[in-house]
Amino acid sequence: xxxxxxxxxxxxxxxxxxxxxxxxxxxxxxxxxxxxxxxxxxxxxxxxxxxxxxxxxxxxxxxxxxxxxxxxxxxxxxxxxxxxxxxxxxxxxxxxxxxxxxxxxxxxxxxxxxxxxxxxxxxxxxxxxxxxxxxxxxxxxxxxxxxxxxxxxxxxxxxxxxxxxxxxxxxxxxxxxxxxxxxxxxxxxxxxxxxxxxxxxxxxxxxxxxxxxxxxxxxxxxxxxxxxxxxxxxxxxx
Amino acid sequence: xxxxxxxxxxxxxxxxxxxxxxxxxxxxxxxxxxxxxxxxxxxxxxxxxxxxxxxxxxxxxxxxxxxxxxxxxxxxxxxxxxxxxxxxxxxxxxxxxxxxxxxxxxxxxxxxxxxxxxxxxxxxxxxxxxxxxxxxxxxxxxxxxxxxxxxxxxxxxxxxxxxxxxxxxxxxxxxxxxxxxxxxxxxxxxxxxxxxxxxxxxxxxxxxxxxxxxxxxxxxxxxxxxxxxxxxxxxxxxxxxxxxxxxxxxxxxxxxxxxxxxxxxxxxxxxxxxxxxxxxxxxxxxxxxxxxxxxxxxxxxxxxxxxxxxxxxxxxxxxxxxxxxxxxxxxxxxxxxxxxxxxxxxxxxxxxxxxxxxxxxxxxxxxxxxxxxxxxxxxxxxxxxxxxxxxxxxxxxxxxxxxxxxxxxxxxxxxxxxxxxxxxxxxxxxxxxxxxxxxxxxxxxxxx
Numbered sequence: 001x002x003x004x005x006x007x008x009x010x011x012x013x014x015x016x017x018x019x020x021x022x023x024x025x026x027x028x029x030x031x032x033x034x035x036x037x038x039x040x041x042x043x044x045x046x047x048x049x050x051x052x053x054x055x056x057x058x059x060x061x062x063x064x065x066x067x068x069x070x071x072x073x074x075x076x077x078x079x080x081x082x083x084x085x086x087x088x089x090x091x092x093x094x095x096x097x098x099x100x101x102x103x104x105x106x107x108x109x110x111x112x113x114x115x116x117x118x119x120x121x122x123x124x125x126x127x128x129x130x131x132x133x134x135x136x137x138x139x140x141x142x143x144x145x146x147x148x149x150x151x152x153x154x155x156x157x158x159x160x161x162x163x164x165x166x167x168x169x170x171x172x173x174x175x176x177x178x179x180x181x182x183x184x185x186x187x188x189x190x191x192x193x194x195x196x197x198x199x200x201x202x203x204x205x206x207x208x209x210x211x212x213x214x215x216x217x218x219x220x221x222x223x224x225x226x227x228x229x230x231x232x233x234x235x236x237x238x
Numbered sequence: 239x240x241x242x243x244x245x246x247x248x249x250x251x252x253x254x255x256x257x258x259x260x261x262x263x264x265x266x267x268x269x270x271x272x273x274x275x276x277x278x279x280x281x282x283x284x285x286x287x288x289x290x291x292x293x294x295x296x297x298x299x300x301x302x303x304x305x306x307x308x309x310x311x312x313x314x315x316x317x318x319x320x321x322x323x324x325x326x327x328x329x330x331x332x333x334x335x336x337x338x339x340x341x342x343x344x345x346x347x348x349x350x351x352x353x354x355x356x357x358x359x360x361x362x363x364x365x366x367x368x369x370x371x372x373x374x375x376x377x378x379x380x381x382x383x384x385x386x387x388x389x390x391x392x393x394x395x396x397x398x399x400x401x402x403x404x405x406x407x408x409x410x411x412x413x414x415x416x417x418x419x420x421x422x423x424x425x426x427x428x429x430x431x432x433x434x435x436x437x438x439x440x441x442x443x444x445x446x447x448x449x450x451x452x453x454x455x456x457x458x459x460x461x462x463x464x465x466x467x468x469x470x471x472x473x474x475x476x477x478x479x480x481x482x483x484x485x486x487x488x489x490x491x492x493x494x495x496x497x498x499x500x501x502x503x504x505x506x507x508x509x510x511x512x513x514x515x516x517x518x519x520x521x522x523x524x525x526x527x528x529x530x531x532x533x534x535x536x537x538x539x540x541x542x543x544x545x546x547x548x549x550x551x552x553x554x555x556x557x558x559x560x561x562x563x564x565x566x567x568x569x570x571x572x573x574x575x576x577x578x579x580x581x582x583x584x585x586x587x588x589x590x591x592x593x594x595x596x597x598x599x600x601x602x603x604x605x606x607x608x609x610x611x612x613x614x615x616x617x618x619x620x621x622x623x624x625x626x627x628x629x630x631x632x633x634x635x636x637x638x639x640x641x642x643x644x645x646x647x648x649x650x651x652x653x654x655x656x657x658x659x660x661x662x663x664x665x666x667x668x669x670x671x672x673x674x675x676x677x678x679x680x681x682x683x684x685x686x
Contacts, residue, residue, distance in 0.1 A: 176666040214633035
């Protein structure tokens with residue numbers, strides 16, 4: 001059964017995956033084993049994305065399947081739709097067994113994560129798709145990610161960097177105004193005395209080496225795959 | 239119909255007819271013979287580039303966003319609300335930079351109109367984005383997953399009664415209307431008019447009147463500004479209208495990125511049907527604005543077909559077929575699609591080189607696609623343009639810019655069929671870098 005579910009997810013057969021999972025849950029199959037299988041399947045989808053076999057469409061559908069299956073086994077509110085929530089979702093899936101089995105909201109325990117990444121779309125820019133994909137990919141590669149959303153002011157990056165203590169900060173932007181915002185945010189992190197303990201990566205359609213230099217980031221990535229590679233290089237897990 | 243015998247003309251004759259109007263624009267009185275000659279030269283080199291002849295020189299056409307506002311010392315918000323300030327800023331930009339194509343003030347957007355209508359698809363300067371920033375799309379699910387058939391059965395009805403009420407506060411009450419196609423016989427007229435009498439509808443109609451007045455004020459200013467810029471600096475507009483790839487109409491406007499990607503798997507049949515329905519809608523929009531603006535070129539920005547968005551198989555199956563139909567439909571009408579290939583299309587160049595697309599009929603403007611590969615693939619087929627990265631304009635130096643332009647013209651501009659553009663819409667620019675782009679374009683772009 002788990003094997004079938006795994007392949008249904010990996011091969012993008014959504015109705016089949018949902019049906020298998022639904023029936024398994026009804027018949028009293030241990031939810032944790034089921035969710036672990038889903039997690040492995042989604043990780044494989046991530047692998048295929050990384051190797052260029054899968055694309056945005058497949059990543060999004062995998063995220064949706066995971067969300068729906070999670071919703072089916074727990075009617076708690078954490079089964080909201082969309083990639084943005086998979087961070088929380090995955091955190092909870094990898095959280096303590098008792099809590100999951102009881103169907104309650106986990107969230108304090110972080111499980112076995114490689115390290116912490118703080119991420120957001122910089123001030124003035126409201127584009128979120130690229131950032132969400134990076135968040136998702138970091139998640140399924142074992143990082144804990146705090147996503148600050150879009151139009152994130154430098155002050156908020158600083159505040160969160162202090163409280164969350166990430167090893168890596170990721171900044172996203174689709175517009176050229178993001179160059180200035182990224183530069184300003186990095187300066188603010190410097191001023192707050194946080195810069196030397198942080199690795200900073202930037203990404204988004206117009207981002208390249210020239211922008212990295214301009215903003216003072218440590219590295220830039222052309223896509224989510226590059227972001228994962230950078231995080232692994234800096235934090236470990238490569 | 240631009241001529242009486244329009245329906246008898248071949249697509250190439252229509253093409254020539256449309257270019258004739260663009261190259262000798264009615265209603266423009268150039269301030270001097272030099273400016274008239276500058277306009278003539280610019281239209282000639284662009285037409286030559288499209289027809290893959292070797293022009294006098296490479297046309298220089300950075301794709302401008304909001305930079306003219308900053309350059310003119312005003313915020314984007316001011317540009318969107320104070321048309322006089324906007325007009326002067328855009329005029330100053332053209333006067334000082336002498337690029338080869340017009341950055342139409344039409345694209346700046348009428349702040350007051352948007353505000354009266356309570357437009358929700360976009361955030362704009364001072365209205366959700368900073369006063370100095372360009373407008374940004376607020377994606378959402380404006381067509382629900384079970385509404386494909388509504389769209390397929392009657393796109394206009396869907397727009398009027400479902401889409402508009404969701405994206406414009408002022409249209410919210412329109413969901414109470416019946417389809418306009420109900421108006422077939424006398425007994426139905428009364429019934430149809432009932433919703434018009436409800437208070438919310440009256441409010442809506444008042445808003446529309448107000449928006450209409452504001453739009454008149456805006457278009458007068460915009461027209462006057464564009465005419466002045468053209469008459470005094472001799473720049474032709476590169477585009478006379480706009481349409482989209484049907485996949486993007488659905489993905490950007492109606493379903494949102496995530497939903498359209500899921501639809502590829504969940505309801506591919508409906509997706510294809512809806513895209514087919516949107517082919518003539520897009521063609522008609524383009525043909526109409528091309529004629530109204532006496533401009534044979536239509537801008538088509540591509541958003542969701544990039545190398546990373548979907549597999550080559552899905553691109554071939556979903557994105558490309560209806561885009562190709564739109565392109566063929568426009569070319570048939572003598573229109574030149576200016577396709578802005580946003581993102582990277584390195585895996586898609588064979589599609590663009592499709593032998594069924596007539597040669598010398600399209601401009602492909604590239605962003606991050608490898609220009610050398612693009613030139614090789616499209617050589618002898620279509621004009622290519624691109625692709626100075628936005629970063630070069632802000633984070634680069636004039637020297638770096640010069641080198642980039644020189645290399646670009648060497649690879650992509652060899653033997654003509656090339657227009658020098660930016661790879662992105664430009665908001666934040668260092669003036670000296672833009673000057674360096676233009677100077678380098680003139681220096682290295684001369685064909686002898």
